Amino acid sequence: MRVLGIETSCDETGVAIYDTENGLLGHTLYSQVKLHADYGGVVPELASRDHVRKSIPLIHEVFKQAQLSSDDIDGVAYTAGPGLVGALLVGACLGRSLAYGWDKPAIAVHHMEGHLLAPMLETPQPQFPFIALLVSGGHTQLVDVQGIGQYQLLGESLDDAAGEAFDKTAKLMGLDYPGGPRLAKLAQQGKDVGYQFPRPMTDRPGLDFSFSGLKTFTANTLAKAGTDQQSLADVALAFEQAVVDTLVIKCQRALKQCGRKRLVIAGGVSANVRLREQLQSAVQKRGGEVFYPRPAFCTDNGAMIALAGALRLQAGQSTDLAIKTYPRWPL
Ligand code: KG4
Ligand code: ZN
Numbered sequence: 001m002r003v004l005g006i007e008t009s010c011d012e013t014g015v016a017i018y019d020t021e022n023g024l025l026g027h028t029l030y031s032q033v034k035l036h037a038d039y040g041g042v043v044p045e046l047a048s049r050d051h052v053r054k055s056i057p058l059i060h061e062v063f064k065q066a067q068l069s070s071d072d073i074d075g076v077a078y079t080a081g082p083g084l085v086g087a088l089l090v091g092a093c094l095g096r097s098l099a100y101g102w103d104k105p106a107i108a109v110h111h112m113e114g115h116l117l118a119p120m121l122e123t124p125q126p127q128f129p130f131i132a133l134l135v136s137g138g139h140t141q142l143v144d145v146q147g148i149g150q151y152q153l154l155g156e157s158l159d160d161a162a163g164e165a166f167d168k169t170a171k172l173m174g175l176d177y178p179g180g181p182r183l184a185k186l187a188q189q190g191k192d193v194g195y196q197f198p199r200p201m202t203d204r205p206g207l208d209f210s211f212s213g214l215k216t217f218t219a220n221t222l223a224k225a226g227t228d229q230q231s232l233a234d235v236a237l238a239f240e241q242a243v244v245d246t247l248v249i250k251c252q253r254a255l256k257q258c259g260r261k262r263l264v265i266a267g268g269v270s271a272n273v274r275l276r277e278q279l280q281s282a283v284q285k286r287g288g289e290v291f292y293p294r295p296a297f298c299t300d301n302g303a304m305i306a307l308a309g310a311l312r313l314q315a316g317q318s319t320d321l322a323i324k325t326y327p328r329w330p331l
Contacts, residue, residue, distance in 0.1 A: 001314045002068075003062060003075045004098075005306025008051040008091030009083025009111045010137075011035075011042045013057040017066045017073065018310045024121060026065035027303045028058045030294070033178060036120035040177050048086035055094055062302075070102045075318065077309020080108035081326030082138065089326040096323045105318035107309040112139055112331050113151075115266040117311065119291040121303055126264050126291040129185070130237025131254045133247065135275075137163035137180075139230030140209050140238055142254045143331065145264070148311050151331050154254050155207025162243055162269045165211035169218045174233055182322030183236050185273050188230075197242035202249045207257070209250065214242055243277045246283050261288045271298040 002025070007014035016027035032050050036042050063069060070143075078095030081088055092108070099106035116132040119125070134141045160168065163180055170179020175186065197217055200210045209318035218239050225231045251263055264284050269275065270292050280290045297303055314316075 001310045002073045003077050003310040004073050004304050005302045006078040006091045006095045007302045007305045008087050009079045011047050011056040012187035012300040013051050014082050015062045016302035016306040020310050024303055026062045028061045031055045044084045044086055051090040074211045075105040077107040077109050077304050078140050079111045081329035085327040092325050107312050108319040109305050109308045117308050118266045118293040118304040119264045121297055126262050130262035130264050131260045132264045133251050134267045134271035137164040142207050144258050148315050157209040159212040168215050169252045172219050186233050187236040187240040188298050190233035193234045195238035198239050199246045207250055207254055240293050244278050248278050263290045265292045271295045278315045288302045
């Protein structure tokens, strides 16, 4: 199965072609980060308009890259949710209409399913079943993945998502949008000066998360710490280590609870180097394996949507002619 995938749920326009036999045949991505930087966050109306401008040229480019034409694909996948409604509508209208025009099936893909399957873009591919830790700007979830479409939610954040906590804490530190990667970069210069940040909800059973308290704890710590670069870096490190420890503890718990050996991490925060390293060493110590996508496929991209669409199509699934989007959509 060879599928064109279109991702427009937030501020990246991503287009790719995935083939279930030969893997990824081409991918293009346009990030709107600069467009939204002055506003300190994504402006939904500007995001939709930019997707309208960029998507067709990107589709043209990806076909050129793969040296294919519309005759060579078996279907069109698009992100139908969750995400910003206007932004989703651009990709959904375009994807559904191209499929109609080309007389091919369309596949409406769940954005988080795209993220959780993204490690399958790499070799070696993780085999089912596995535990997935999804950590993005909007979600923090632990999922037991038994196969395509067989997802059992084990736990999730009761308040801020991990990426949201990174972004809000970065803002408190005066870092520019997007804050998560900037905070992580600052933390690289940090030293452990003995800050005792909490590891929220790890002292009780269960697999849910809560990150909003860490942001408040950081605000209080910043009020007492110095305002020089080194003090900020020390606080950034303490915050990052608290998030990483919390995620590592819960992942180990989920693997044990479900009797699984494989862990997949995906979503924007899975680009975090400290998280990757510490999860890898904790899971390997117990004889398990960790899989994650290359950094470019941790954040939003079209490749993961093309992949999810191709696997759904292979399983005999497709979407009817009505164009529907789901800004809030449980996995
Ligand atoms: O998956 P994604 O691109 O978009 C959503 O679906 O939300 O994730 C974006 C999130 C942002 O919150 C961003 O700050 C965070 O991922 N992020 C990071 C890093 N790179 C991206 N957080 C911590 N460390 C990073 N290196
Ligand atoms: Zn995402």
